[in-house]
Amino acid sequence: MTTMYTPDHEWINIEDHEAATVGITLHAQDALGDVVFVDLPEVGRSFKKGEVAGVVESVKAAADIYMPVTGEIVEVNEALRADPSLANSDPLGNGWFFKVHVTDMAEFDQLMDGPAYDVLVKNS
Amino acid sequence: MSATELLKTPLYALHLELGAKMVAFAGYEMPVNYPGGIIAEHKQCRDSAALFDVSHMGQLRLVGADAAAALESLVPVDVVDLPVGKQRYGFFTNSSGGILDDLMITRRHTPQGSDLFVIVNAACKDADIKHLVTHIGHRCNVQPLPDRALLALQGPKAATALSRLNPAVAKLTFMTGASFDIDGVSCFVTRSGYTGEDGFEISVPASDAEELARSLLALPEVKPAGLGARDTLRLEAGLCLYGHDINETTTPVEAALTWAIQKVRRAGGARAGGYPGAGVIDGQLATGAVNKRVGLVGLERMPVREGAKIVDAHGRGLGHVTSGTLAPTVNQPIAMAYLAANHALPSHEVYAEVRGKRVPMRVSAMPFAPHRYFRG
Numbered sequence: 001m002t003t004m005y006t007p008d009h010e011w012i013n014i015e016d017h018e019a020a021t022v023g024i025t026l027h028a029q030d031a032l033g034d035v036v037f038v039d040l041p042e043v044g045r046s047f048k049k050g051e052v053a054g055v056v057e058s059v060k061a062a063a064d065i066y067m068p069v070t071g072e073i074v075e076v077n078e079a080l081r082a083d084p085s086l087a088n089s090d091p092l093g094n095g096w097f098f099k100v101h102v103t104d105m106a107e108f109d110q111l112m113d114g115p116a117y118d119v120l121v122k123n124s
Numbered sequence: 125m126s127a128t129e130l131l132k133t134p135l136y137a138l139h140l141e142l143g144a145k146m147v148a149f150a151g152y153e154m155p156v157n158y159p160g161g162i163i164a165e166h167k168q169c170r171d172s173a174a175l176f177d178v179s180h181m182g183q184l185r186l187v188g189a190d191a192a193a194a195l196e197s198l199v200p201v202d203v204v205d206l207p208v209g210k211q212r213y214g215f216f217t218n219s220s221g222g223i224l225d226d227l228m229i230t231r232r233h234t235p236q237g238s239d240l241f242v243i244v245n246a247a248c249k250d251a252d253i254k255h256l257v258t259h260i261g262h263r264c265n266v267q268p269l270p271d272r273a274l275l276a277l278q279g280p281k282a283a284t285a286l287s288r289l290n291p292a293v294a295k296l297t298f299m300t301g302a303s304f305d306i307d308g309v310s311c312f313v314t315r316s317g318y319t320g321e322d323g324f325e326i327s328v329p330a331s332d333a334e335e336l337a338r339s340l341l342a343l344p345e346v347k348p349a350g351l352g353a354r355d356t357l358r359l360e361a362g363l364c365l366y367g368h369d370i371n372e373t374t375t376p377v378e379a380a381l382t383w384a385i386q387k388v389r390r391a392g393g394a395r396a397g398g399y400p401g402a403g404v405i406d407g408q409l410a411t412g413a414v415n416k417r418v419g420l421v422g423l424e425r426m427p428v429r430e431g432a433k434i435v436d437a438h439g440r441g442l443g444h445v446t447s448g449t450l451a452p453t454v455n456q457p458i459a460m461a462y463l464a465a466n467h468a469l470p471s472h473e474v475y476a477e478v479r480g481k482r483v484p485m486r487v488s489a490m491p492f493a494p495h496r497y498f499r500g
Binding site for chain 1: 145156157161162163166352355356425426427429449450452479
């Protein structure tokens with residue numbers, strides 16, 4: 001598995017551990033509704049797992065984006081900043097938030113895999 | 125409050141059938157949006173017509189020859205001179221001049237003469253009815269109307285749409301109301317609403333509400349909209365949401381609602397005062413209030429929401445935001461805030477504190493999106 005999930009409804013794809021891609025899940029974008037603004041972290045900044053790295057705002061509410069793993073931000077999605085609705089229309093693809101250089105692979109292994117996340121959503 | 129304790133409107137099953145996302149609001153399970161989403165529903169209302177279920181709101185009537193004078197003892201509004209068929213906005217005040225609830229009052233023609241048809245907020249309706257019964261129950265008959273639903277049909281094509289079911293409704297103008305037979309059901313219809321658009325509010329027997337809603341949704345101009353769009357629409361229209369932009373600690377003067385206090389009820393008027401907090405409100409009308417509700421427009425894209433602190437360029441506190449969002453029609457962040465009166469001036473630049481950042485905003489006239497009422 002190269003994509004794992006957090007209890008905060010984010011996904012992380014670790015195909016390239018020096019630039020692992022992070023976004024929000026289909027369930028998250030559905031719960032938020034129309035996304036109108038994203039606050040993305042600065043490139044070069046490091047966060048610990050669980051720290052707030054950004055914010056996603058819908059018409060109704062703002063929600064924090066937590067770091068799924070410890071690491072340094074190496075890229076942010078400027079296309080998402082320009083068109084936040086990508087988080088609704090393509091949350092698992094063009095609506096990604098940022099890429100992170102993962103330093104502790106063990107943290108990645110502690111996240112949920114796809115089937116485990118599906119169970120979480122089903123029971124939420 | 126757990127889900128099992130929530131009340132349901134007569135349109136509950138229809139909302140589920142339409143795929144609504146339901147949320148708890150004022151003790152009711154209400155649709156926040158349908159599958160199209162809030163922005164699409166907002167645009168539907170601005171471009172065509174949207175149907176809202178607002179059956180959670182309180183409907184009641186005051187009956188008796190003394191009803192208008194009695195109601196004037198609780199609101200700073202001219203009710204006595206309100207002609208039959210006319211509607212007026214008002215608010216219940218407390219002894220400090222604060223607002224207990226805001227309401228719509230319509231004088232209706234009845235076989236006996238007239239009554240007062242009153243619509244109040246869902247979250248306040250129990251307290252409002254108690255307030256009315258306690259203070260004026262001996263002067264008029266306070267009749268809650270729990271067996272009626274309320275549908276709001278709003279938008280520039282609302283009149284075209286509703287006219288298909290009864291062409292006579294087109295004769296109504298903004299803030300007037302009358303009884304109409306709609307789709308075979310006797311309804312009380314006012315030409316008013318909470319979106320800034322032309323439109324109607326339709327009081328209908330609960331047992332007929334679903335059938336009427338289906339008839340309205342079958343019209344080519346009409347699609348359903350939920351409370352999410354209702355909130356963004358009213359905010360763009362500069363209309364207050366009770367419990368947020370106005371409450372028992374804000375006076376009508378602070379809330380910039382003095383237009384709703386007619387001269388006859390102000391100091392020097394023929395029926396001046398005589399309602400709770402009249403001394404405070406007349407004093408503020410004469411000398412101004414310390415704080416004032418204003419509109420703010422964000423100069424960046426970041427939405428500024430309820431609770432955000434407003435500061436000056438030096439970081440000194442000026443007030444706080446009571447409602448805010450990224451407005452779908454005006455396509456920029458908008459908010460309502462209470463500011464110290466000397467900063468509540470048009471084009472004055474202030475800053476909102478959002479997550480430790482200072483976001484520049486400009487004091488703006490309201491409404492943010494122009495009202496498009498039908499005044500005839």
